[in-house]
Amino acid sequence: MWCLELLIPLLLIISDANCQWNIWLPRDISAMTNSCVVIPCSFMYPSGIRPARGVHGIWYFGQPYPQLFPPVVFKSLTDVVHESYKGRTKLLGDLNQRNCTLLIGNIGTEHSGRYYFRADIGGANKYSYPDYAELKVLDQPNIDIPEEIVSDEILELTCYAPDNCPDMTPEIQWMYTDYLPDPEFSAEYTEESNTAVISNTLTFTPRPMHNGQLLGCRVYFPNTTLVYERLISLDVKCKCIETVGVMCGSPFWKWHLKT
Secondary structure (H helix, E strand, O other), X not given: OHHHHHHHHHHHHHHHHHHOOEEEOOOEXXXXXXXXXXXOOEEEOOOOOOOOOOOXXXXXXXXXXXXXXXXXEEEOOOOOOOHHHOOOEEXXXXXXXXXXXXXXXXXXXXXOEEEEEXXXXXXXXXXXOOOOEEEEEEOOOEEEOOOOEEOOOOEEXXXXXXXXXXXXXXXXXXXXXXXXXXXXXXXXXXXXXXXXXXXXXXXXXXXXXXXXXXXXXXXXXXXOOOEXXXXXXXXXXXXXXXXXXXXXXXXXXXXXXXX
């Protein structure tokens, strides 16, 4: 019985300590290929722990537990990292201030995946946080397209690009808009959970003649050679009826709006 009486307080202490191992980082973050990304990160450890030789940390890719031998992205004690991250990573935060913010440069699509942080406070006080930041590396911008495009109804197309590289700010341009009727463009910057996205919305009213027309979105970083493009073809549903007539011996087509 005395063993149980001793064990219950011990379990409560362990449980209370574990509750103090917390981390804050974005669940989802994105970046363009060959640019960089900053993963903002801060962490906590039990207040009763006093680091004797400073705080150290490791960033892992894919898995949080060292016994599974995940690729090492960054390690504060040594420069030994997985070959795919050599010369690419830098810790921007101060671990002694519980800031684990990580920079990854010159990223490729192979770096897409989950990133985990492990704190090393000294001795047996090491902890792999189960929360992660999932990085998506894009090789072209995203375009938000309505499920259906109908002629003579206002259409909005929005192009998105991540803005999570502090030294490089992307810009967005629409392509092949010269033949659109009165196109309008509006830019927007959105920040959520310490991650940022820029967008540019193209607004116009398509006509039946625009069916099949190509439009494109270009994302580029000024003063660099980094350019990303995506093309789409408009599938315009005609809210009209078509009539065929003959004029001077030649057929002609005419569209009339449905009533």
